[in-house]
């Protein structure tokens with residue numbers, strides 16, 4: 001493929017030169033013609049029509065008007081000093097206003113001349129106006145430009161200082177785009193373009209910068225987004241295929257005593273259909289001879305723990321050890337207790353290893369693991385330390401995946417000659433588009449059903465002024481024998497203040513719920529593990545009725561009798577965190593409640609978060625709203641992945657294109673796993689050219 005045009009240093013473009021080339025590189029990472037062509041506009045301004053002044057309202061985006069400026073004067077004092085003018089057409093007039101450059105503007109616009117005005121309508125002092133509009137005298141050239149979709153380019157402060165603002169970059173592209181004819185090699189197979197009705201690469205690049213019309217622009221956008229997704233998907237699927245072909249997996253083909261005994265005599269409830277299905281899927285993987293890498297998604301309370309246990313027993317039945325890794329000490333302990341209770345008197349030896357395991361106990365644990373006498377090890381990060389060696393580790397279960405980095409997971413992978421099967425469990429539902437992109441190399445299972453008999457949690461939103469009502473409600477519930485969580489946010493930047501909030505809250509609750517009728521626990525991250533554990537246990541046993549806590553309780557804690565979750569300053573939490581916290585209740589047969597407390601003034605987004613929580617219990621729906629609100633870069637677990645290298649495609653909006661790209665990628669690889677055919681040659685070349693760095697075969701999940 002001839003990429004010489006795309007690879008030409010941008011310095012050689014008319015209007016650039018060495019100095020600007022340096023700036024483009026350091027500020028925008030643009031070094032070649034190809035990079036500049038991929039500096040796609042972030043928005044287009046519709047100059048294809050003129051609005052009438054009587055159509056203008058503040059909800060409109062940028063508008064273009066045509067008329068005369070009859071009257072302009074400077075009004076106001078000091079900061080309020082401004083130039084006010086009126087643009088008049090046959091239908092009325094609209095106020096234009098400037099706060100800066102008044103001297104220069106004063107007297108600039110002459111009555112009797114016709115102008116084109118361009119800007120964003122807004123409301124100021126109760127009147128609609130356009131602040132700092134672009135104003136130009138009508139001319140032939142302008143009218144020509146004024147009939148197109150105009151691209152807007154992002155830039156930085158530094159580039160702006162050298163004349164490379166949106167307009168400056170537009171100039172560069174105006175010089176570049178006319179030269180591209182015949183010089184842009186196609187990188188998608190022709191069959192694909194035909195099947196998905198996509199324009200060629202050259203056309204797409206031309207239209208994305210200088211659209212002929214809206215239709216053609218949309219086609220160009222679709223093509224470029226498709227291409228971006230396609231390469232990501234091909235990469236992910238190749239990682240998966242390679243692993244499946246080359247990495248041998250332990251074969252768990254026996255369903256033996258452990259699994260059967262547990263199933264017949266110890267399982268305290270019938271499994272839900274979703275749990276059964278997921279266990280079948282996992283067993284299929286683990287019996288296949290290939291190494292399993294599976295993501296198990298299930299909303300809080302959907303019963304992932306018992307699924308994990310049954311899979312671990314299956315490993316034991318086949319002569320392998322298993323481990324379960326949790327993100328916090330409290331959760332590891334809780335898992336340890338749960339697993340020990342569930343297995344009762346079965347001859348399965350379960351150990352617990354955390355940061356606070358004493359040296360002597362630790363030595364004993366290590367020995368038992370190496371001797372193969374320990375069947376299941378539960379723990380925190382402590383599990384991945386090098387001294388922890390297994391006789392024969394066959395399955396690793398990772399709970400609440402988002403707290404572990406890829407690096408940590410790969411350490412576990414190396415704990416046996418053949419890597420163990422990996423099951424990653426997450427209670428943070430991930431929107432489909434994101435899962436497909438972030439975990440596209442993992443197989444996924446979903447528990448999409450809650451155990452029978454659960455009453456959906458009811459969620460209310462109270463303003464702080466309703467605190468007496470809240471306390472009254474808490475008293476009623478406690479009188480029925482229930483327990484209550486009261487959670488305070490803890491945000492690093494203002495830790496001191498947060499702890500003060502927590503302590504004040506604890507005091508006021510202790511006053512409102514005094515001894516001897518009430519007992520209140522408090523747990524936060526600054527307490528010593530032993531003290532934390534003691535307080536936790538008091539609440540778990542029911543010795544205290546109220547648990548005042550920071551988000552340390554967020555993950556996994558299971559107290560079925562707790563039926564009320566009060567979240568203080570709920571507006572300071574993100575949606576997924578609110579949903580996680582809410583999942584701490586609703587685990588018993590009683591009606592459970594989640595009460596969101598917030599300050600009186602809520603921003604639009606905070607209000608939407610509160611409303612979403614009140615409206616739905618569906619974790620996937622909440623994750624979708626979260627994705628829309630925060631964008632993919634900000635979602636739990638995705639921070640490290642940044643923008644995923646997407647320039648134009650947007651995970652929050654382009655789900656359908658992504659799905660097509662995913663299908664196309666798997667069809668291509670199915671027919672031609674090595675991309676060896678001549679038709680796929682351009683794909684292979686492009687993968688090598690642009691994407692080789694990120695194909696990391698050792699990455700496990």
Ligand code: ADP
Nearest residue numbers: 269270271272299300301302303304305306451
């Ligand atoms: P999560 O998926 O959030 O980890 P858990 O595994 O902690 O959920 O399960 C939540 C609660 O539901 C636990 O008390 C567990 O014993 C119970 N549970 C799990 N599966 C079932 C089931 N099939 N029927 C009834 N209760 C169940």
Ligand code: MG
Nearest residue numbers: 304305399556
């Ligand atoms: Mg759990």
